[in-house]
Amino acid sequence: MRFVDEYREPDAVLRAVDVLTRRATRRWRIMEVCGGQTHAILAHGLDALLADAVELLHGPGCPVCVTPLETLDRALALAERPDVTLASFGDMLRVPGSRGDLFGARARGADVRVVYSPLDAVALAERLPERRVVFLAVGFETTVPAVAGALRVARARHLANFSVLAAHVRVPPALEAIRSAPDARVDAFLAAGHVCTVMGTEEYEPIARRLRVPIVATGFEPLDVVQGAALAVAQLERGEARVEIQYRRAVRPEGNPAARALVREVFEVVDRPWRGIGIVPSGGLALREAWAAFDAERLFPELAGEAPPEPPECRAGDVLRGALRPPECPAFGTRCTPERPLGAPMVSSEGACAAYFRYRVADAAGAAEGIA
């Protein structure tokens, strides 16, 4: 498969690791921002290959993980309404809110549908005119243009029964929060390649300059990750802090202007609570006033509730900030497993805890262990 196979070619990856390792004069701490990268790293064993030169910290780039409990509870309450059909991406359905997950609601009779695209949810609204179809829109900047496009279609077709519960989040403010935290451990960031494909890298320039941190927009295959780390290490060794693009086959500094315009037309930047991290200033996107007729938050205001307390045993917040490696969590693999998760990072296909559980532990006894 083109654009995949050449970036998984073992010799090329091992050569790149060798070059990087010889260049490093100390062990640098590099955070890969995106959960997709975290999974690639663990699936291919890149953390072990790079261990002499780089400690990889896993970042907050799992949209499912940072979706706040109150949003999940709201989605659950919406799904339980007899007049509502709730549609979302599959990942969301198993994430525990404070009263269970959407799969459980479906088993109790709620109309919950898995869709691959927001447009599928629009089609659902067209097909079910007697239902109020709500799309639970979760994701970083990558997924936002598709949701904005779907809203445009819904408006053009005068669909009064379609709305969006938007829980979109933005990457740059999170990097800023992580790097400026008092206990910050991060020397450099590998920015999420697909987010940058849409948004470009311009937003990261002031962060790299002001917080003196190299930021490398990086892809998702093994060779991408190693190359991204190598660029970051090269900057660190030279004492530089710039924005660079490793994922050149997809990312331009200006991003995708058409997609950005679409996002601007429909969404505005707002402060947003991130699960496990707290309120991130400018950390989210909400529907603009002009799109109020499609905004589930405005259409179902009675569902807004207090933020429920987080399960105290779940240390997802520390994991999402790179302050705790998943296997160091006392609940990991015992009280918390993908089938009985305490928090979202153990559920999502991009969650760091799920990545460690999938590729490193998960033996019959559930006990944490390495694998030789």
Next chain:
Amino acid sequence: MTRKLDPAALASPSCPAPATPERVILSHGAGAGASARLLAERIFPHLDNPWLAARHDGAVLEAGGARLAFTTDTFVVHPLEFPGGDIGSLAVHGTLNDLAMCGARPIALSCALVLEEGLPLEAVERVARAIGAAARAAGVPVVTGDTKVVERGKGDGLFVNTAGIGLVPAGRELRPDRVRPGDAVLVSGPIGCHGAAVLSVREGLAFETEIESDSACVAPLVEALFDAGVAVSCLRDPTRGGLGAALHEIASAAGAEIEIEEAAVPVAGPVRAACELLGLDPLFLASEGRLVAFVPEAHAAAALAALRGHALGRDAVRVGRVREGRPRVVVRTALGARRLLPLPAGEPLPRIC
């Protein structure tokens, strides 16, 4: 509507962990961890007997000096027709394959249909025609059956159950617990085509692809293995849960580690591409016309030659081996790292980005 508050949640000082699901959820049917627990906790304790305890695809019974294999399977695939097959031919192939995995030569099939009120009769006949054609092609008659109708909304158009009996020739002993460290693991062709084909036409997930289901009767491959004198330890058809779930079942029954080479597992290009796009692992996608064979190392070459001698097994390859060790499945990646292959927690889910 009023928002219902869970009294247990209010009473608890902290946010409770999600309780054990007390109702059936779709994961219970996905062939992975939840399915296994449903059987072990809620069903097997009430039916306990040595045949079920063998955890095989079918039971082998001694009767009148002969050994009879007996198996049943229910088909709830949606949509009823998909690229490369339909629920009728699938119901025949699935049960014939379960018999073949016991080493049996099929004798006869039964077929029960559950029809939903409102289903066009023409659709019923199409399914019946497909059942007849698949059964004739395999040379096995459908000798008994049943038909029930349920009210509209109480069934998904049409469900099919088939059962089958077959004769196990003397000398064939296929059981998961006969798999031994040192056995080679072979697959008869590219995996996951059926799962990907069905996903490609499923409501809400439809995508354009040339992938066709691999649905087929693999009994001729089994005969080819025995004709070549291969001392087969065990066979599996990697249906629900795919190759990954099949390997887990065998590792657990054999009490040994199974190591597979990631690069050796055959996956057709379009299936790989679909999995990359959808965030799914082909190791857990169903095949309906493939088999996994566990054979002693010394017989591996002969077994591969026998499989490749048949059109259905043309692309047969060796994917791994059984090793001493705790029961688990390990993947050796293309980069040389070893990682665990865990069972997915439930249904394969599309990811967000």
